[in-house]
Amino acid sequence: MQIELLDTFLDLVETNSFNRTAERLGLTQSTVSSRVKALETALGKPLFTRSRAGTRPTAAGLRLVDHARAMRREWNQARRGVKRGSDFTQSLRIGIQNDLAASHIGDWVAEFRRALPRTAFYIELDYSAQMSADVLAGELDLALLFTPRHMPDLLYETVGEVTYRLISSEAPRRADLAPERHIRANYSPAFAKAQQELLPDFPDSAVASGQNAAVCGLIAALGGSAFVLEESALDLAAAGQFHLVEDVPPIAQRVYLAVHLRQRHAHAQRKLLAIVRQYFSKPR
Incomplete structure (x- = not known):
């Protein structure tokens, strides 16, 4: 075949x-x-x-x-098993949502290697829909993503959440923002819905992106307002060029682990899940 x-x-x-x-x-x-x-x-x-x-x-x-x-x-x-190098007892391919990788990938992979020292890791950055398809097809062993995609034989478990804050180059209050200068972030369908509920009178933006690094680059070049990861928001505010918009609440984006049902009880997958959950449970 x-x-x-x-x-x-x-x-x-x-x-x-x-x-x-x-x-x-x-x-x-x-x-x-x-x-x-x-x-x-x-x-x-x-x-x-x-x-x-x-x-x-x-x-x-x-x-x-x-x-x-x-x-x-x-x-x-x-196919992957045949290609595996002889120095490792197993290999794991892990997908990570782009925005999670920026601030978490180093800590996570270091913990993964300490927990599974005889395992080779391949890390791929992507978006939720493609990672779900890759887990289903066996191209990835597990994925950390924002949006569950209901597909046969996939299991999703909540592992934590990340926070996005609204920042502006204009003012620290919503009433003083220029809606037409807002850069719309589209990190996930759930995030887009929450953003619309918080800013219902803001029109469709002329500029939009689904990745935190891109949104940060856009607002740095164009000014205006945008939701960015909390760590990025605090860094930009500390630099003195942007304000945290204090009267607009942050948006919490849930993070899920996706795994194939056949692998839901696998030792390596459960150990990595515990590491990620523990990471999110630590006070920030």
């Missing part, structure tokens, strides 16, 4: 479009069709039906989904 056939099948189940799957996988539409045909020939069953409403999996296709996900995950883990 070629793993590319399963990748193409699972993507098509998600997109319901041969054209969209071709775009996402960087293939021609005819290649997608031939891969699906090869899989159907091997299984002796049609896996999709086409209509004006789009492409939909047949009953056989739906039965294949869970098996395909499991086989893809096992293949990815086997």
